[in-house]
Amino acid sequence: MAKPSPRRGLFLWTVALWGGAVGIHSTVAGGEQETEVLQITVGDPTPLSDLVYQNTANLMISSGGVVAAFYPKPGTSRHFFRLSTDRGRTWSAEREGPSELGGGADCGTLRGGGVIMPVGEMRAAAGGQAGWYEQKFLRFTDDMKNWQVEQAPTYVPDAGPVALDHIVFPTWAKGKMVQLPSGDLLAPAYSAFKGDSSRRLRAYLLRSQDLGHSWHYFATIVNQPEDPHPELPGQYLGACEPSITLLADGRMLAIVRTQYAHPPAEYKPLAVCWSSDQGKTWTKPTATRPHLMCISPTLATLDNGVVACQYGRPGFHVAFSLDSGRTWQDRISFSRQIEPTLTGQFDLIKVGPHHLVVIGSDLEGTKVWPISVERRVALPARAAVTGRVLDGQGRPIARALVERGVNRYSVDDWVVDPLGWGRRVRRGNNHPERRVPAEYLPRLSYRSIQQLDGYPTTRTDDQGRYEFPAVDVGEFVLTVEADGYAPQHRRIQVGPRSKSEEFVLKPGRRVRGRVVDPSGRPIGGLCVELNAWHCHTDRRGYFHWSVGAPVPQRVTVRILKKYNPRYEVLKTSLGITQLASEPMTLKRR
DSSP states (O other), X not given: OOOOOOEEEEOSSOEEEETTEEEXXXXXXXXXXXXXXXXXXXXXXXXXXXXXXXXXXXXXXOTTOOEEEEEEOTTOSOEEEEEESSTTSSOOOXXXXXXXXXXXXXXXXXXXXXXXXXXXXXXXXXXXXXXEEEEEEEEEOXXXXXXXXXXXXXXOTTBOSOBTTTBOSOEEOXXXXXXXXXXXXXXXXXXXXXXXXXXXXXXXXXXXXXXXXXXXXXXXXXXXXXXXXXXXXXXXXXXXXXXXXXXXXXXXXXXXXXXOOOSTTXXXXXXXXXXXXXXXXXXXXXXXXXXXXXXXXXXXXXXXXXXXXXXXXXXXXXXXXXXXXXSOEEEEEEEOOOXXXXXXXXXXXXXXXXXXXXXXXXXXXXXXXXXXXXXXXXXXXXEEEEEEEEOTTSOBOTTOEEEEEEOOOOEEEXXXXXXXXXHHHTSOTTOGGGSOOGGGSOEEOOOOOOGGGOOOEEEOOTTSEEEEEEEESEEEEEXXXXXXXXXXXXXEEEOTTOOOEEEEOOBEEEEEEEEEOTXXXXXXXXXXXXXTEEEEOOTTSEEEEEEXXXXXXXXXXXXXXXXXXXXXXXXXXXXXXXXXXXXXXXXXX
């Protein structure tokens, strides 16, 4: 993968700090509306290992500013680490890490000095007392060069049955730990509780009042056994892998994983919730906007109020929020690869007032990147979105329909991989068939233009030109459709100096079909295979296909509600005109 280059992100709203709180408002300077942009700079990466498929690299920082990057290497069970004292720009020589270190990304930076990290799995207490467990910890000195091993008794009285066939005891989550003004430590964890379904997990907090020497259950973050979004693809598990952060206004933000299965890319989005009483109670979780997919999130709040979230699967990304996690923008992507090439389970940590370090893998191996995030006022707050629509010979296409839709990051359209996930995952980590070729990677989902969505549209003129005047700066998805051509779409960034967006359409057509249940109600989140193309139905039951020439006259169709046994699998062959004109019915079992 090409090295990420320094880039500028655009901020959709104007944000100001009021007594430490983040407020959203518009301002006018000299009669002209202004906005604020994020200037995001990704520094040169430092290679750590040539191991691509791994999920145990993680980061820690001491109160003195020493950053430690831990990582595995091929051919050894040990972990190694390197240190940085300049916010991740340069790193020390490699050191051998603690033998107990086996991965995980939870850790706690203590204000009085030192860093703690749970290692290994929690175990039932030796005495067999109900609700008591033992957790092994590493306690590092502030220079990160020395450590000692400890056992921390942990009390979770309601920890319940084995969940999802492998979650036996309370499990420490991504972290990072939060130290409250009182000195208490809060650490996220997950498991099932007594009375919970063995097919669901809940996310909760553990608290330590003695700097991590012992822990007790404190409060539940998310316990939501029913899938709040059955209209979306994926396999719902409840809530796990929680990460927490203190916001600039004193509240706390939590983000949780809701997806279970690994195979790409039918995933549930990450969900967020907030606490106004230092973690005692939490709001009802809501799906991230736009959807962030789908596992192992890590949060960090910078001194300028920007919230960063590292996450993965598919790919490896960092997204940013200027409104305390309600919406996300300016995503940086380090890889688009999927399981079983890349786990997506990596890490991020704050290392300065507006500085981050992220660790993870691309196709070259495990690396660490420094990132800086600054806020800049920019004029104007709006800009025109312009461009042209042409055919393959460079001739203008008149009367093409262009839509400016809301931003989305989800990638759930793809060409069916003939080798398949099951076969690739059985290959060794260095086997060439372990890596998924680019043509089979999931891509930004196509959604055909529908008046029901209410997004702005325009038509091209005789020269193929289009324009959306006075568009707020930010991220959008442009979609172009024209008779006799395969539709195209792309995500764009609108700013004071946005470039013209040119589309070159190829011959083909749009196919939009619909799937309903026996009573005529639409079914969302269905897998729809059309020859070798895979897509999903939206919440109104529609599937969308941009078909390039030569357009097939008949299409082999396979439709199923994956992970849901209530519906039968529909297999048929239809003419392409019939596919687009008549709803198909998926029968219940």
